[in-house]
Amino acid sequence: MALRDITADDIESLAVGAWVLGTGGGGNPYLSLLNMRQLYRDGRRVQLMPASDLADDDTVGVVASMGAPLVGLERLTDSLTITRAVTLIQSHVGRRFAGLMGMEIGGGNGVRPLMAAAHLGLPVIDSDTMGRAYPEAQMTSEAVGGLRPSAASVVDVRGLESIVEKVPTWKWMERIARKICVEYGSVASTCHPRNGAEVKKWGIHGTTTKAIAIGHAVRAAQRRHEDPSAAILSVAAGKLLYRGKVIDVERRATEGFLRGRARFEGVDDWRGAAMEIDFQNEWIVAWRDGEAIAMSPDLICVLDSVSGEAVGTETIRYGQRITVIALPPPDVFLSDKGLSFVGPRAFGYDLDFRSVFASSQPSPTGRGKDTAGQENRA
């Protein structure tokens, strides 16, 4: 494998695909996409590198923006601040980075590593640590892998710079970095280092390529006026769960998260069948007739039925026509430890994880209701 050029068209697709993988959260990648269009117009280019090309002692910068999506609408994401988060931690640890990778492929953070990479001439590693979007810093493959938090930069556009030098756990990292972020005005860029061996062992691989493929499929379907969700399922091993329209959205902000539930009424083959999906920034558990039929870490993706573009939990509204698909989760989250970080109990649900993709196995709850028939209706 070798470095691959990311084209301007790939980036258009990446923005669409990252938003789908955002599973309702992660922030719309539109502003990140605008940044990348400008950087490419200015002649900058980014290359994609498989994690397998890293030497064990290479250092990789893991980048993300954090904060409130609403603040991001007024203080627009910019490529130089993310770049400074990288250069600050790079000089702090005293090692030049071999490449950059995203903390989460889902939403705007799926595009942001490219923004810093374009300025610094570094390749982007085709891996992330979530395979989607999640609301908290400890919901990563790094945390599941038992990797201790390394020093992290937290940077503001005005030149305010902080380094969270030492914390015992990812939960502590989340608490301290979040406090700094709030003082900055609830938006900040961060970067922390990881060595090549750690990235190879614990990274979730191929996710930038996957997001681009999903985006290509959606955009091609849009051009041909074909079903975009079917196009996604042709490039990603997912399942069609439901088609319907939004009949109610209930939101509440608790402990800094947007929680709530969206209710749907079925159309087409699902006429007369209701569905409800709970969210905590991202879509977490989908219910049919009081039974949980899909749950984190399976990716629950709610798409606009016509355009195939993802529908976010902040912006979903009455009357929208939606298609719900599930995509398989990264393996790292399927272990007992992985499920303890991102399984339904991590979000406060007294549910045993049961994957949409394991419906042939007996139900662990013993209720044994076979949902395979519904899932295969596509």
Next chain:
Amino acid sequence: MRRIGIDVGGTNTDAVLIEEGKVVRAVKAPTSEDVTGGILDALARLGQSGVLRTRRIDGVMIGTTHFVNAVVQRRSLTPVAALRLAMPASASLPPFCDWPDDLAGIVRGGVWMVEGGHEYDGRPFMPLDTVAVQRAAREMKARGLRAVAISASFSPLDSSHEKQAAEIVARELPGAAITCSSDLGRIGLLERENAGLLNAALADLARDTIAAFEKAIADSGIEAPLFITQNDGTVVEAAQAGRLPVYSFASGATNSMRGGAYLSGLQDAMVVDVGGTTTDVGQLKNGFPREANSVVKVGGVRTLFRMPDLMSIGLGGGSHVSLEPLQVGPLSVGYRLLKEGIAFGGKQLTTTDIAVAAGKLALGDRAKVAHLDAATCARVFAEARRMVEETVDRMKTEAGDVPLVAVGGGAFLVPDKLDGVARVVRVQHGDCANAVGAAIAQVSGECDQIFRDLARVEAIARAKEIAADRAAAAGADRSTLSTIETEDMPLAYLPGNSLRVRVRVVGDVAAA
């Protein structure tokens, strides 16, 4: 009250006279190139029976698609100086960064970005760099720019930096048309700024158009204040409308819906407005169109401000019809229907020809469409029904059957029975619903901001007070104000108890 409502559309200029809540007279005239001629013509037809001379007119309310058409057709636009107060944030996404190249090429007169703006909680983000604003204003002057759009981060929450910068610019550039993004509302810097830039670009056209309206009214001998209708179904005095033309972008469609509500007496219903080329479908809530809560593209530019939530499809009285395979629209003969339709001696089969053949319309020469048999007509009507049903279903927000008001010249394409619709209501003067909607418009005030550490009830009450003050300032009679929209949204990731509240109140125009 006696009011004249006028709708200046792309094809027709409609006018109605409303007296004590009743439509006394409704007329149509072709829209003229210069706008004024069409209005004069319509007013002359309205006054033919002498109804305008007998008693005084309390107000003339005009709705128009003139401003939005200018953006879509890239004509009569003024180059704009963009001044953004948000540095050092957002520097990589400057004003015009997501505009279509052709439109940016016409409107972009220059871009200046200086330090300033606020945070979500009202703290200043950076102190306003007044020296840089002054320098920018001098450079604008040197370039001969006369239209300025000023934007600042979180200006809907604190507009002081925008206002301060506007004063500095006004001193340097007396007589310049200055738009502050905070006057246009919503959170979302890029989209709000885009609306401000479009608004500034329409400065000259708005001034000239309002002057033309005033001249037309005066030339027709009517002495009455002129009001311009806005996207939300309310009116502002002509001078204010001239400052904020983007608020009139979608007023034509809104007026049709409001007119439909008024003529039918229904406050909550779907409205289907079938014109010559397109059908607009929207939903009435409390007599007003539901608002779009998301980004609306105008001429390829993403904007976010008060706009009705509408869905348009290419179906109208002038829609092309092909039979094998069956297709209706989206192409249309538009205002050339009376020349190009088969029933009028033309060559293009249209939905109107089908209606004439089926005996639903008495227009043109029925003999010319005699070859269209009943089965063919039924197929075309079934297709139109399918198109309308699908669009109505997409726009509905609740499952149950709702009443539907069919208005517009092409309303014959809406059948009496539709899936998901309790009943189809047709009203007298439905073909002039847009002018009726203009005539009955009210005045509104809006508040959209974030409240911290207030109980939900208190935050909403505070927002209502602010909205009521704004409505009164815009000319509403305080005693008639009522709240027509309340929406609150808790904000994720923000500390404290942050709640974004949006409230809109409306009332009657206060007597002069």
